[in-house]
Amino acid sequence: MIPPAAHRVLAVFALVVCAFSVAPVLVIVAESFTATDYVVFPPPSLSFKWYGEFLKRAEFVDSFLVSAIVAFGASLVATALGAAASLALVRHDFFGRRALQQLFLAPLSLPGLIFGLALLQFLARYGMPRNIATITLAHVIITMPFAIRFITVALLGIDRNVELCAQSLGASRWRTFRYITFPLIRPGLAASLVFAFIISFDEVAASLFLSSPNATTLPVRIFTYIDQNYDPLVTAVSSLLVFAALFAIAILERTFGVGRLFGLR
Amino acid sequence: MRLAATATEQASLPSRRPRLPVPLLLLAPALAIFLVFFVLPLGVLVVNSFHDYSRLTGIIPTFTLKNYVRILSDGFYLEIIFRTLRLAFLTSCVTLIIGYPIALYLTVASARQRAWIILLILSPLLVSVIVRTFGWLIILGPNGLVHSLFLALGLQASVPLHSEGAVIAGLANVLLPFLVLAVATSLQAIDPAVPLAAASLGAGPWRVFRLVVFPLSLPGVIAGLLIVFSLASSSFVTPALLGGADYKVMSTMIYQQALILQNWPFAAAFAVVLVLVVFLVLLVQTRLIEGGRYRVVFH
Amino acid sequence: MTEQDTRITRRATLGIGASLIAGYGLRAQPALAQAGRTEGEVVFAGYGGTFEQFARNELIPAFEKQTGIKVRFVVGTALSNFAKVMASRNSPEIDLYWSNELTHVAGKQQGLYEKLDPAICTNLADVTESAKDPDNIGVASYVMATGIQYNSKAFADAGMPAPSAWSDLWDPRLKGKIALYNFSVAYSQDLLAILTRLAGGTEKDIRPGLERVKALRTSGNLAMFASSPAELDNMLVQGQAWATVNGSPRGFILKDRGAPIDFAFPKEGAGFFANYFEAVKNAPHPKAAQTLINFLIGPEMQLAIANGMVAAPINRKVVLSDKLKAQTPSSEAEIKKLIRIDRVEMNKQLDNWAELWNREIEAKR
Numbered sequence: 069m070i071p072p073a074a075h076r077v078l079a080v081f082a083l084v085v086c087a088f089s090v091a092p093v094l095v096i097v098a099e100s101f102t103a104t105d106y107v108v109f110p111p112p113s114l115s116f117k118w119y120g121e122f123l124k125r126a127e128f129v130d131s132f133l134v135s136a137i138v139a140f141g142a143s144l145v146a147t148a149l150g151a152a153a154s155l156a157l158v159r160h161d162f163f164g165r166r167a168l169q170q171l172f173l174a175p176l177s178l179p180g181l182i183f184g185l186a187l188l189q190f191l192a193r194y195g196m197p198r199n200i201a202t203i204t205l206a207h208v209i210i211t212m213p214f215a216i217r218f219i220t221v222a223l224l225g226i227d228r229n230v231e232l233c234a235q236s237l238g239a240s241r242w243r244t245f246r247y248i249t250f251p252l253i254r255p256g257l258a259a260s261l262v263f264a265f266i267i268s269f270d271e272v273a274a275s276l277f278l279s280s281p282n283a284t285t286l287p288v289r290i291f292t293y294i295d296q297n298y299d300p301l302v303t304a305v306s307s308l309l310v311f312a313a314l315f316a317i318a319i320l321e322r323t324f325g326v327g328r329l330f331g332l333r
Numbered sequence: 334m335r336l337a338a339t340a341t342e343q344a345s346l347p348s349r350r351p352r353l354p355v356p357l358l359l360l361a362p363a364l365a366i367f368l369v370f371f372v373l374p375l376g377v378l379v380v381n382s383f384h385d386y387s388r389l390t391g392i393i394p395t396f397t398l399k400n401y402v403r404i405l406s407d408g409f410y411l412e413i414i415f416r417t418l419r420l421a422f423l424t425s426c427v428t429l430i431i432g433y434p435i436a437l438y439l440t441v442a443s444a445r446q447r448a449w450i451i452l453l454i455l456s457p458l459l460v461s462v463i464v465r466t467f468g469w470l471i472i473l474g475p476n477g478l479v480h481s482l483f484l485a486l487g488l489q490a491s492v493p494l495h496s497e498g499a500v501i502a503g504l505a506n507v508l509l510p511f512l513v514l515a516v517a518t519s520l521q522a523i524d525p526a527v528p529l530a531a532a533s534l535g536a537g538p539w540r541v542f543r544l545v546v547f548p549l550s551l552p553g554v555i556a557g558l559l560i561v562f563s564l565a566s567s568s569f570v571t572p573a574l575l576g577g578a579d580y581k582v583m584s585t586m587i588y589q590q591a592l593i594l595q596n597w598p599f600a601a602a603f604a605v606v607l608v609l610v611v612f613l614v615l616l617v618q619t620r621l622i623e624g625g626r627y628r629v630v631f632h
Numbered sequence: 633m634t635e636q637d638t639r640i641t642r643r644a645t646l647g648i649g650a651s652l653i654a655g656y657g658l659r660a661q662p663a664l665a666q667a668g669r670t671e672g673e674v675v676f677a678g679y680g681g682t683f684e685q686f687a688r689n690e691l692i693p694a695f696e697k698q699t700g701i702k703v704r705f706v707v708g709t710a711l712s713n714f715a716k717v718m719a720s721r722n723s724p725e726i727d728l729y730w731s732n733e734l735t736h737v738a739g740k741q742q743g744l745y746e747k748l749d750p751a752i753c754t755n756l757a758d759v760t761e762s763a764k765d766p767d768n769i770g771v772a773s774y775v776m777a778t779g780i781q782y783n784s785k786a787f788a789d790a791g792m793p794a795p796s797a798w799s800d801l802w803d804p805r806l807k808g809k810i811a812l813y814n815f816s817v818a819y820s821q822d823l824l825a826i827l828t829r830l831a832g833g834t835e836k837d838i839r840p841g842l843e844r845v846k847a848l849r850t851s852g853n854l855a856m857f858a859s860s861p862a863e864l865d866n867m868l869v870q871g872q873a874w875a876t877v878n879g880s881p882r883g884f885i886l887k888d889r890g891a892p893i894d895f896a897f898p899k900e901g902a903g904f905f906a907n908y909f910e911a912v913k914n915a916p917h918p919k920a921a922q923t924l925i926n927f928l929i930g931p932e933m934q935l936a937i938a939n940g941m942v943a944a945p946i947n948r949k950v951v952l953s954d955k956l957k958a959q960t961p962s963s964e965a966e967i968k969k970l971i972r973i974d975r976v977e978m979n980k981q982l983d984n985w986a987e988l989w990n991r992e993i994e995a996k997r
Contacts (some may be wrong), residue, residue, distance in 0.1 A: 127705075190374035330455060332521065593712050
């Protein structure tokens with residue numbers, strides 16, 4: 069498709085853009101090892117002290133815990149409910165199926181900022197508190213479209229005959245699911261769990277409105293800190309988010325292939 | 334995010350009359366959560382946008398259009414809307430210029446190179462936007478990478494932060510993966526025989542690209558541009574941190590009104606206007622392009 | 633995924649899940665205090681920058697040592713914290729809210745605060761009259777002034793006399809050297825009111841003050857805006873800005889630390905500025921909140937606040953050093969000289985003021 073002469077030029081360009089793409093992340097991780105008390109890049113001397121400082125700050129450790137609990141809960145609930153919904157939407161045809169599919173995908177088109185604002189006003193109107201449970205529910209809704217997408221793709225990839233075989237041999241719906249369908253869609257479930265976890269862990273916009281003094285997620289804590297201060301402490305905290313992402317990428321790459329996950333060969 | 338479904342849909346079960354409506358049972362939990370925590374809150378938002386507000390009494394539940402009137406007739410707010418759209422447009426252009434060549438290179442790269450490029454371009458999506466934007470803050474900020482570079486070169490330079498350029502750079506960086514993904518997906522769907530045929534009929538490489546490859550990749554380009562545009566116009570963290578206190582876009586105004594000035598009805602009206610404006614622009618864009626000279630590609 | 637992988641993943645997931653549940657339980661512990669006794673925790677919403685440092689380094693450790701009650705400090709501006717109090721009024725998240733005059737009046741009107749209980753707040757007896765609220769809702773934490781904070785070295789190097797009056801800000805030699813908070817921070821809000829009063833107007837029409845700030849902008853003097861105390865302090869210490877309008881404590885604290893910063897009480901009259909301690913209504917830890925308030929208005933803490941935050945104490949029993957007497961509006965006579973703003977009118981008008989400011993001062997391109 070492309071003449072060989074242009075290959076070289078494109079390759080160099082690709083290299084530069086790849087560097088551009090990862091630059092901010094690399095800068096943050098590098099800066100987290102600075103020994104200075106203020107932000108200066110490149111860091112003139114290195115130290116682990118900011119990681120130690122982070123552990124001393126109870127509110128950051130607390131937010132890390134909050135984010136972990138929320139992400140864990142949201143990914144489990146979104147995957148479980150998403151699997152159930154996907155089964156219903158793929159295996160059955162009924163009135164309103166199309167509309168329901170659109171509804172479950174709708175959170176993708178709604179900016180997180182606006183969803184957060186809407187939820188905040190909703191909670192205040194009906195006297196409901198802002199806490200870990202409400203943040204988790206919001207994240208369930210935000211990550212459900214991904215769960216449904218992954219599991220739907222997995223379901224569509226199964227040969228229906230295997231299931232029909234099992235049922236014709238007398239297996240109930242539940243047994244068919246448990247022993248045939250479930251093992252076959254496991255990769256999709258795994259991808260959904262990991263992806264939902266990291267999306268929830270990273271979420272900022274909606275969480276800004278739903279965080280409260282008693283339950284603030286880590287990205288929101290970082291944002292409010294940067295708003296009031298500018299020192300290397302948050303680079304250490306941010307690096308933790310980077311490491312979490314790297315961990316997720318490693319798992320996804322191993323089970324699925326990051327490119328394949330997004331539809332690229 | 335658009336994710337490709339690689340299999341076509343298969344037929345559903347032969348219709349039986351089940352005693353318990355199984356699909357309803359399976360859907361009930363998800364549907365319940367969506368109705369209560371997604372649909373209902375949006376309803377509350379829209380309803381609140383028609384209410385009034387006073388600092389001394391709170392939300393006043395009367396019906397009034399004054400929030401919308403204020404936003405749509407006041408030059409100050411219209412300028413903010415315009416600035417938001419301009420930011421989104423410029424970001425989309427920059428992202429396209431940077432991203433298209435990379436997607437193009439993916440079609441001819443070796444398997445190993447492909448793996449690396451995909452990893453380096455897509456992986457940042459899994460890192461929180463606050464971290465990536467903060468990274469830009471360190472690159473562009475006082476004593477940051479750019480500043481230190483200028484000082485090392487002996488140049489007198491001001492800090493390149495708190496400007497529209499800084500916001501565009503940050504947004505382009507954050508949204509690049511979406512565009513590359515969309516364009517690469519549609520490029521990889523092109524049958525290599527087609528450009529080959531064009532070349533064999535005597536067309537030079539530039540003509541092949543201009544008249545065959547690029548038009549065939551257009552659906553992906555449009556999809557990518559639309560995603561980048563809508564995400565850029567509603568992004569909050571990047572304009573807030575990189576643009577500075579006086580760079581106001583719709584999302585920062587919504588934040589200020591809602592969480593600082595506490596005027597929820599006005600913030601709600603602003604939110605509704607944001608969604609409608611972006612929706613309108615996207616509609617116009619798709620109509621314009623999908624109905625134009627490249628119509629053939631889409632149908 | 634192999635069977636091996638599945639087993640490992642299942643175990644890993646269970647392990648992570650178990651530790652997260654344990655973490656959740658640990659977090660919930662302080663909340664499991666019995667009713668009737670003073671609670672084991674209190675959520676305190678206050679200010680950032682030097683105020684936060686003082687709170688974390690002196691205030692909170694002293695309180696935790698004396699009472700064993702854990703303090704969770706939340707940082708924000710008066711308005712953003714007030715927004716949190718308002719947003720969660722049906723299910724309050726904050727116990728003690730450190731307000732300013734504006735939000736004290738607004739919150740009181742909306743019934744967001746609790747009356748102080750003299751049985752718990754025994755130190756109220758020693759508080760000066762002007763610091764008490766007529767209905768005993770909340771109490772002033774200290775008194776300070778709004779005036780000019782400047783970089784003394786920059787002025788000396790430029791051969792200019794240190795600023796001593798509001799009008800000094802319009803000096804053409806200060807082109808590009810003035811920074812202000814953006815409008816969400818109280819000091820810029822008060823500046824409008826102060827300038828309007830000095831021009832002979834009232835809070836009902838802020839035009840006179842706005843025109844003066846606008847002149848500062850169009851002349852090119854006002855070139856920078858900061859959204860937080862830390863940011864503004866940075867601008868001045870690094871010399872990007874030479875002068876700003878800020879509360880008196882901040883300048884003096886930096887000066888005591890050795891930075892080339894100083895504060896001037898403007899000749900025409902500095903602004904009266906007070907912060908209040910509010911016990912939020914229906915808060916989760918009401919008794920702990922009032923215990924903390926009582927601790928903060930007691931003589932020991934008030935002296936620490938006076939020293940550490942360079943603000944005039946409100947407890948009659950506190951004796952100040954001469955240096956502090958010069959830096960704070962500590963006598964009744966000095967307080968009378970400060971310009972007081974009509975906070976009720978300001979509450980009514982604040983949104984209009986914000987709009988005018990956004991439009992005519994902060995809007996650029």
